[in-house]
Amino acid sequence: MTTSPPRVRGRWAARGRHTARVGVVALATAVLAAGCAGLPRSTPVVQGQAVAGAQDAGVRIIPRGPVAGSDADDLVTDFLRQGLGADDDSSVAREYLTPRASSQWQPDGSGWIYDGPEALAVKVTAPGTVVVTGRVSAQLDREGHYSELPPGQTRSLTLRLVKVGDQWRIDGGLDGQHTVWISRADFGLYASYPITYVTPDDTAVTDRRWFLQGPGLVTRLARAQLAPPPTYLQGAVLTGVPEYTDLAHGSVSVEGGTARVVLSSRALNADDRNRRRMWQQVTATLTAVGGVEAVQLEADGARLSVPGLPDRALGAQDVDLRDAEPPTGPxxxxxxxxxxxxxxxxxxxxxxxxxxxxxxxxxxxxxxxxxxxxxxxxxxxxxxxxxxxxxxxxxxxxxxxxxxxxxxxxxxxxxxxxxxxxxxxxxxxxxxxxxxxxxxxxxxxxxxxxxxxxxxxxxxxxxxxxxxxxxxxxxxxxxxxxxxxxxxxxxxxxxxxxxxxxxxxxxxxxxxxxxxxxxxxxxxxxxxxxxxxxxxxxxxxxxxxxxxxxxxxxxxxxxxxxxxxxxxxxxxxxxxxxxxxxxxxxxxxxxxxxxxxxxx
Missing domain, CATH: 2.120.10.30 (TolB, C-terminal domain)
Structure with a gap:
């Protein structure tokens, strides 16, 4: 490892001006569930205070329940749109389900991405049976990693429907189904952000993930940062966050450009070096969001103090992580x-x-x-x-x-x-x-x-x-x-x-x-x-x-x-x-x- 003195990272110093990779798509009737990609399924989503900037990104989350009188295939098509960004508590999406199907459906934030309406077929194959078949080009895993798939990949799903009163509802076929379907157009409502880890010599290693835009984005990013590193990085990178540390208040509030992150008492188990890493990681990650200029870390009712760090909220310019030096010269x-x-x-x-x-x-x-x-x-x-x-x-x-x-x-x-x-x-x-x-x-x-x-x-x-x-x-x-x-x-x-x-x-x-x-x-x-x-x-x-x-x-x-x-x-x-x-x-x-x- 290099032993040169650390320098302030130019990329971190410009975090407030960071442009996330956002695909802006105008959806006349965006029918979304207020969940999140990139988060463990067992952690409930609690919406934080909305902030201006990339967190809103022109996205309006307007869930829509079942339309009265829908045919079976139309009801399934509408249900698939409700699953965008869904989590366990997607109450509007669950209106399309019977209680039995609702208990079976456990979305975890992962999704199949298909390129357009022509790539998805929803067909009634028998009374009360609907088969969904899609040509998929990519997938999101439960942590928010986007992976392209080999050409010609298809996925299918067979759903059973019953009449509840005189309305169709999905009653079976969702048991063990964790992945939702996302059109390429709807994927434009996601943007990528770096989750930050470090090496022993304080070089940053970023893990880029895709998150659904809208209110609560900063909270989703904070939860992702507090979680352990993903499988492909486990044992290779360091995190200053003690195991099982969570948000004490369930969400992150943003006021005046400062994100206030209140951690559970487990954060106090970190020594000074890991507390510094915690500040580095959370600050680098959250200031990637437009409108977040600084981060305040707290635990057990007080600021998470670290000797040598300024006694104030920290901005991107305060994060002393190194960039990996690219090859230069002849x-x-x-x-x-x-x-x-x-x-x-x-x-x-x-x-x-x-x-x-x-x-x-x-x-x-x-x-x-x-x-x-x-x-x-x-x-x-x-x-x-x-x-x-x-x-x-x-x-x-x-x-x-x-x-x-x-x-x-x-x-x-x-x-x-x-x-x-x-x-x-x-x-x-x-x-x-x-x-x-x-x-x-x-x-x-x-x-x-x-x-x-x-x-x-x-x-x-x-x-x-x-x-x-x-x-x-x-x-x-x-x-x-x-x-x-x-x-x-x-x-x-x-x-x-x-x-x-x-x-x-x-x-x-x-x-x-x-x-x-x-x-x-x-x-x-x-x-x-x-x-x-x-x-x-x-x-x-x-x-x-x-x-x-x-x-x-x-x-x-x-x-x-x-x-x-x-x-x-x-x-x-x-x-x-x-x-x-x-x-x-x-x-x-x-x-x-x-x-x-x-x-x-």
Whole structure:
């Protein structure tokens, strides 16, 4: 981990001006239940005081009960709309149900997202039986994570209806049904917000989730922040919130731009360091909402005091969390002439490599038998593989260290900011994720860490995140099949990687993924097909959110970036490096087999 002194995060300092990813959709008759996505089902929703700004976002929550005389299919269609944002206490939605069905229905905030009315069919198949079938493109989990689904996915639901008096009501088919149906238009009523966690050196790790807009948004965000980290981050990030801490008053009030968060007495169990983290996390998260400029934390009738923090409500400018530093500086190009260091911003097809050359540590003489190169962030070490993907070579301080026989089908090496080299490969015992301290030049083989969910899969690509507490993994079944992209937290013991958490799926709408990389701390760039008939394309895939598909790429071999999503570079089998230009890619340099961004 870096030991540089903390700096005030520019992103946090601008929280009051933060623009959430909001899709504004005008709904003439929005029929919503006042629940929430992204919250544990067992926690009741208590509406907090409304504040101006993104919390309202032009959304009016107008639940509508059953229309008298509705046919069975119309009643079911209306019920599905009532489920938007539903929780256990969605009283209006329950008016469509008999008491028996109401006791069975336990929505948890998750939802299937379908693209429009034509994607959803509601059909009466027999008297009192209605079948709902939908083509779904994404889903929200109960915590509010948005995950795209592979093309062509369908979901169905069979409901039984009875007449109560002379009106249809749903009487069965909801037992065990926790997920509601959300149209793409209605999903525009949601926006994404970062839930904030930290690393041991006070680097922020954000977990972006989607919440239904409207009154009570700040309360929903506060509850999400107080809950334990999600599964894919558990054991990899820190939270200052003691277990079972909740809102003492059931809601968060906002007055004059200050959110007053009154915590249960369990918050007092935190020591000073964790109390500071609590302030950092809650302030960073809640000031992401327009209209919230500061946060006041209280517990047991008094301000939650922390030595060294100002004795007042804290704003975004008071949060001293670090951003993970993205790769900057020169890149390495590999050609028949060897390695050269260049400034990619000075590199164009009309400008020679010589004119773009940059200074840096001496570069080793790497023979043509080594490829799939990687460089440490400081440029002092380079790693690569042989042509059979079975031997690792490292060049450091004028030395070359070779290690062979520890695995086959090795992935491109990658460096994390904490001083470890990562890769994956196949052994007789199955697939293994392998790590080695960069300080170890003994020639010993990298050590396998515990990743049981990869044992029967082949890893295609693996990259540590900018802060080093998460890893991006592209894998496919060992016997062949669709590839998947996942992000998993890194489990450490005394700073040493020992395992990976269960991953969250990213970019699920893409198939045949050949490579992926981190574009920033929240976004993945990948090359893959978006349907069975398409060419390989560049896809910008947030860890939680809809993807953006860019232009086609002929025969891609790798993807990287030297400056976020605007500076994506893809290399091809013909030795070209293409750089993003608008929604397409244009030539940047030719005759290069490796385009290496140090530390990426």
């Amino acid at each position: 890149v390495l190009l590999r050609s028949s002439a060897g390695l050269e260091r260049v400034d990619p911003r000075q590199l164009t097809e009309s400008r020679s490599r010589k004119e773009a050359r940059a200074d840096g540590p001496p570069l080793p003489d790497i023979g043509p038998e080594w490829y799939r190169l990687a460089s440490s962030a400081d440029g002092t070490e380079i790693a690569g593989l042989d042509g059979d993907d079975e031997e690792l070579a490292r060049w450091r301080e004028g030395r070359m260290v070779r290690v062979r026989g520890f695995a086959r089908d090795l992935t491109r090496p990658a460096y994390d900011p904490g001083g470890y080299l990562w890769m994956a490969g196949r052994t007789d015992a199955g697939t293994r994720v392998l790590v080695q301290p960069t300080s170890d030049l003994s020639g010993r083989a990298p050590v396998a860490i515990n990743v049981p969910w990869l044992s029967d899969r082949k890893v295609i690509a693996l990259r540590p995140s900018p802060e080093g507490q998460r890893v991006l993994v592209v894998s496919e079944p060992s016997g062949g099949g669709p590839s998947t992209v996942g992000v998993a937290g890194v489990l450490r013991r005394d700073g040493r990687p020992v395992g990976l958490a269960t991953p969250i799926t990213v970019g699920g709408g893409s198939t045949d993924v050949t490579d992926a990389t981190w574009l920033d701390a929240e976004t993945i760039g990948l090359v893959g097909a978006v349907d069975a008939k398409s060419d390989q394309r560049v896809v910008i895939a947030p860890i939680s959110g809809p993807s953006q598909v860019l232009g086609a790429v002929p025969n891609p071999t790798s993807i990287t970036t030297f400056g976020g999503s605007r500076s994506i570079v893809v290399t091809t089998r013909r030795g070209a490096a293409l750089v993003r230009s608008g929604n397409g890619l244009v030539p940047l340099v030719s005759s290069t087999s490796d385009f290496v961004v140090p530390g990426h």
